[in-house]
Amino acid sequence: MIINREENSKVPDIGFFEFLMKPLPDRVRVPYQNLKSSFRPLEVRNFLPFPMVGNSSKDEPRNKNIEIWPNEWHSCYIHPQQHHIFSFFINGFFIFRTSYFEDLKKDPRDWGEPVLAFENIIIEITRSLMLAKQMYKDTVGVNEKIAFKWTLTKTKKRTLIPPNHSGWSLGGIYTCFAENVFIVRTYKYGELSEYISLSKDVIDKIFVAFNWPTGKSLIDDFQKDFLGHFKD
Secondary structure, eight states, X not given: OOOOOOTTOOOOOOOEEEEEEEEESOSOOSOHHHHHHHOOOBOOTTSOOBSOOSOOOSSSOOOOOBOOSTTEEEEEEEETTEEEEEEEETTSOEEEEEEOHHHHHSOGGGTSSOEEEXXXXXXXXXXXXXXXXXXXXXXXXXXXXXXXXXXXXXXXXOEEEOOTTTOOOOSSOEEXXXXXXXXXXXXXXXXXXXXXXXXXXXXXXXXHHTTOTTGGGGHHHHHTTTTTTOOO
16 A cells, blocks of 8 residues: 655655454355445444445545455555554454554653553454454354454554543553554354454553553453444
């Protein structure tokens, strides 16, 4: 993906959240003719659909969905200095990538070092497993396994901060010293009915990577807004 910029403009040092999932073993899961109808973006709280699809605002032009090949479906949201994309294949392989909101909203130098709101980690992980439960509902058996991988890039010296709209404060400084953070899990489709509990485990592992072993106690408070919003 190429985004045109003025000759003297600088490319910001943006980090990304990336999410991959794929049913095992490898075989056709979604017939081509059903590919588009099987994909239904998830809307939770006041957030834009996850992942974003097509044009949803005249003020923020977005690319329409683009069919690339007969067995692939791609969509993207392109905006100056950021992107939000997904790819979905007939074997059920799904790729999602979005830039950190904190890197785009404000110059990281204003914070001293790059930051990431812990609430946004909770949101992204929870929604990803909710989406998996929806997407594979009619294509994966209850006991079939699905592989997941979550990646956070450019995490070295990045510090967790509280969401600025909630009034929360942190009792310490929680900084990651790894270049990237990634979590790999394999679940049976039937286990995804407990997506809230599964997501807590993944979120907690990410918090530990940021040297915040006690952050688990806050997950419930931020996940409660998701309960009741995801319906079969």
